[in-house]
Amino acid sequence: MANQEKRNVIPPDRVLRILMKIGIPIAVFSLLCLWLSYFLDAPILLPVFFITALMAFGIGLAYNVRVVLLMLRQRREAENAEK
Secondary structure: OOOOOOOOOOOOOHHHHHHHHHHHHHHHHHHHHHHHHHHOOOOOHHHHHHHHHHHHHHHHHHHHHHHHHHHHHHHHHHHHHHO
16 A cells, blocks of 8 residues: 555636536536427527537536646646755
């Protein structure tokens, strides 16, 4: 157990929190529009689904890029601290 590699922990970040608080409701709304369009036979909701799904995808992509950038910054700072 003592030789286990240190787990990478994402540092708290304001931008990640904002992206999460915006992205999750948009994704839920998108799925809700898809299901309502299917069950209520309301094709008008399909464009709303596509628009919100693209928004949720973009926000999720931005979230993942930000996580990678934070992890790289944390690794670089740890390497600089060791020197």
